[in-house]
Amino acid sequence: MTKYAKMILEIVNNTNEHMTAEQIFLALKKIETKIVLATVYNNLNMLCAEGLIRKISLEGSPDRYDKILKHDHLVCRKCGKLTDICFNDLTQILEEQLGEGILSYDLKVLYLCPDCRPKKFKQ
Amino acid sequence: MTKYAKMILEIVNNTNEHMTAEQIFLALKKIETKIVLATVYNNLNMLCAEGLIRKISLEGSPDRYDKILKHDHLVCRKCGKLTDICFNDLTQILEEQLGEGILSYDLKVLYLCPDCRPKKFKQ
DNA sequence: ATTAAAATTAGAATTATTCTAAATAGAGAA
DNA sequence: TTCTCTATTTAGAATAATTCTAATTTTAAT
Numbered sequence: 001m002t003k004y005a006k007m008i009l010e011i012v013n014n015t016n017e018h019m020t021a022e023q024i025f026l027a028l029k030k031i032e033t034k035i036v037l038a039t040v041y042n043n044l045n046m047l048c049a050e051g052l053i054r055k056i057s058l059e060g061s062p063d064r065y066d067k068i069l070k071h072d073h074l075v076c077r078k079c080g081k082l083t084d085i086c087f088n089d090l091t092q093i094l095e096e097q098l099g100e101g102i103l104s105y106d107l108k109v110l111y112l113c114p115d116c117r118p119k120k121f122k123q
Numbered sequence: 124m125t126k127y128a129k130m131i132l133e134i135v136n137n138t139n140e141h142m143t144a145e146q147i148f149l150a151l152k153k154i155e156t157k158i159v160l161a162t163v164y165n166n167l168n169m170l171c172a173e174g175l176i177r178k179i180s181l182e183g184s185p186d187r188y189d190k191i192l193k194h195d196h197l198v199c200r201k202c203g204k205l206t207d208i209c210f211n212d213l214t215q216i217l218e219e220q221l222g223e224g225i226l227s228y229d230l231k232v233l234y235l236c237p238d239c240r241p242k243k244f245k246q
Numbered sequence: 247a248t249t250a251a252a253a254t255t256a257g258a259a260t261t262a263t264t265c266t267a268a269a270t271a272g273a274g275a276a
Numbered sequence: 277t278t279c280t281c282t283a284t285t286t287a288g289a290a291t292a293a294t295t296c297t298a299a300t301t302t303t304a305a306t
Contacts, residue, residue, distance in 0.1 A: 002272095002284065021262085036286050041263065043284095057180055060294090062262060077226055087220065093212060094232060103200055105232040109217060111225045125253065125303090144294085159255050164294065166253095183263090185293060 004028075004035065005043045012053045018064035018073075018082045056082070056106075072107040078116035085109070127151075127158065128166045135176045141187035141205045179205070179229075199236035208232070 001009075011024055019027075025040040044065055047053045056064040056073060061080065070091070074083040087107070094105055112118075124132075134147055142150075148163040167188055170176045179187040179196060184203065193214070197206040210230070217225055235241075 004285080034286085036288095038264080038287080039285055045264095055182070057182055059178065059180055074221075085221075087216065089216060090213075093210065093216075097210065098197075098208075098232065098234065102232060102234045105230060107228065107230045109221065109225060109228040111221065127254080157255085159257095161256080161295080162254055168295095 002043070004032070004039055005046060007032070008040060008043045009047055009052055012047075012065050013067050016084075018056060018066050020062045020064055022062065024065065056108075058082075072109065074109050074111055074113070076113035076116055077110045078112055081113050081115075083113070125166075127155070127162055128169060130155070131163060131166045132170055132175055135170075135188050136190050139207075141179060141189050143185045143187055145185065147188065179231075181205075195230040195232065197232050197234055197236070199239055200233045201235055201239035204236050204238075206236070 007028060008024060011027055012019065017023070021037065021040050021044055024044070025035065025037050028035050028040065044053070044055070048055050048065075052068065054066050054068055056066055058064065058075065058080070064082065071084045071086045072090070074085050075081075076083075090105070090107065094102055130151060131147060134150055135142065140146070144160065144163050144167055147167070148158065148160050151158050151163065167176070167178070171178050171188075175191065177189050177191055179189055181187065181198065181203070187205065194207045194209045195213070197208050198204075199206075213228070213230065217228055
């Protein structure tokens with residue numbers, strides 16, 4: 001694996017943010033001042049293809065990159081904030097019903113996050 | 124609801140395809156020769172916002188529009204073909220675990236469709 | 247018929263991402 | 277080391293889906 005690929009993998013694995021290619025690029029640029037956005041895209045695509053990281057596609061905003069730990073995502077429909085959740089049961093259910101051939105899945109639950117959810121009573 | 128919005132809703136509701144904005148536009152254009160792509164996008168966005176249809180975002184291909192019947196999607200990782208599936212249990216599981224605030228969810232299961240799945244034995 | 251509001255049109259603009267071709271770097275062989 | 281081959285990176289143009297802007301048309305209400 002190349003120097004840049006390693007650095008990018010490390011950035012993705014060491015944050016709890018869900019970073020865009022551009023954010024990763026800017027973080028890298030602080031150390032590797034000569035790096036270029038296309039290189040970041042190249043490496044992110046390679047890392048996804050190798051199954052070392054995952055890409056999260058979102059409506060109307062650029063793709064995010066995330067570590068591979070099996071988990072799902074809550075997306076606030078109002079502010080767009082992304083939060084991790086984990087449904088342990090789901091893998092099993094999917095495998096029971098689909099059997100052979102299933103590779104992975106992508107679950108996004110749209111909700112209103114506590115900040116955006118209207119309170120019934122003002123305090 | 125306007126004439127075009129109605130026609131677009133009808134197209135989406137009367138097909139089992141998962142059509143792109145462009146495909147819908149081309150279908151409409153056969154009857155309404157003066158219609159323009161931006162109108163189709165406008166109406167599709169409006170119909171989504173109203174919750175009358177749903178949008179499916181896919182990696183590296185344009186968004187698709189689909190009827191609202193609650194169902195999930197199988198995406199073949201090789202050929203990209205989209206198939207409907209239905210996990211009745213899932214809504215319940217999600218609600219149990221998340222309680223209030225959940226609006227909807229979007230589940231894509233990546234798999235290899237029968238055509239793309241390697242056969243263990245040739246016949 | 248007049249006005250106001252909403253929808254549609256035309257086409258430019260935006261934005262994320264990919265592509266192309268040239269430059270550079272790295273690895274292995276001589 | 278020096279040469280050669282291959283992979284990576286760079287720079288910037290190209291692409292493609294979608295949105296935006298402003299002008300025009302349609303619709304509905306007065």
